[in-house]
Amino acid sequence: MPGIELLRAQRDELDSIENLMQFYLYDFSEWLPLTLAERGLFTVQLPPDYWRKPATQPFLIRVDGALAGFVTVDDTAHLAGVEFNISYLFVSRRYRGQGVGRHVVDALLHQLPGCWQVFHLDANQAAKAFWARVVPTLGASELSQHRLPVDGYPCTLFKFRIH
Numbered sequence: 001m002p003g004i005e006l007l008r009a010q011r012d013e014l015d016s017i018e019n020l021m022q023f024y025l026y027d028f029s030e031w032l033p034l035t036l037a038e039r040g041l042f043t044v045q046l047p048p049d050y051w052r053k054p055a056t057q058p059f060l061i062r063v064d065g066a067l068a069g070f071v072t073v074d075d076t077a078h079l080a081g082v083e084f085n086i087s088y089l090f091v092s093r094r095y096r097g098q099g100v101g102r103h104v105v106d107a108l109l110h111q112l113p114g115c116w117q118v119f120h121l122d123a124n125q126a127a128k129a130f131w132a133r134v135v136p137t138l139g140a141s142e143l144s145q146h147r148l149p150v151d152g153y154p155c156t157l158f159k160f161r162i163h
Contacts, residue, residue, distance in 0.1 A: 002063045002095075004103045006111075009058040009070070014051055017058055017070045018044055024090040031123040032153070050074075057112075061091060061104055068095045071104055073112065078150055079159045083114040102134050109138060109162045116140075119150060119157040131158060138162065 009017060025034055025042035037043050050056055055075035061068045069091040076085045086108070091101045109116060118135070120127035135143065140160035147156055 002098060002100070003065070004068075004100055005062040006071070006104050006107045007060045007062060009060050011051075013060060014058060016060065016067065017072070020067075020070050020090055020092075021088070023092065024088060027090075028121075028124075031121050047076075059104075059108065061095075061100065063095050063098075063100060068092055068100060069104075071108060073108065077117060078119070078148065078157055079117055079146060081115050082117040082159060084112055085117045101130060102137075105134055106138065109140075113162050115142075115159070115161050117157055117159050119155045122147070122154040122156055128156065131156070135160070 021044050022042055025044070028034060029042070034042055051058070053074065055073075057073040059071045059073075061070060070088065071086060071090070072088045073084050074087045075083065076087060077083075078085075086105070089101065089105070091104070105118075118131060120131055122128065135158050138160065140162055143158065143160040145156060145158055147154065149155065150157075
């Protein structure tokens with residue numbers, strides 16, 4: 001198992017997350033109508049003042065010291081009672097399938113006990129398989145699964161409590 005670290009991102013590291021967001025959006029362009037701007041980049045459309053909101057918590061993922069991805073938590077809730085939402089989770093392709101995402105999710109959720117929401121686009125089969133495999137192993141209580149549209153796209157949401 002590689003040395004996996006989940007590190008709270010500092011203000012001067014947010015540019016790294018926004019750069020990694022290009023790869024995240026590239027992956028999502030398979031399922032969403034995302035297009036490249038004239039300069040060859042996707043337009044990152046974070047909610048206004050996203051990084052300044054107290055509930056937004058960005059983290060970098062490192063594997064054996066190398067930058068491997070990012071995850072952000074916020075309080076965007078599509079289900080009643082949710083305190084925490086994994087808004088973005090990106091593990092670069094080199095590190096996928098090695099337990100990095102699983103380790104990061106487990107570490108993140110146990111740093112922030114409470115009522116969580118995670119969701120995926122139904123069209124994203126890799127995310128569907130990942131969350132179906134990971135959610136039941138989290139030791140969560142009050143687990144429920146919901147199907148509903150998010151921003152007009154069919155999604156599956158999981159709601160659960162971590163103590």
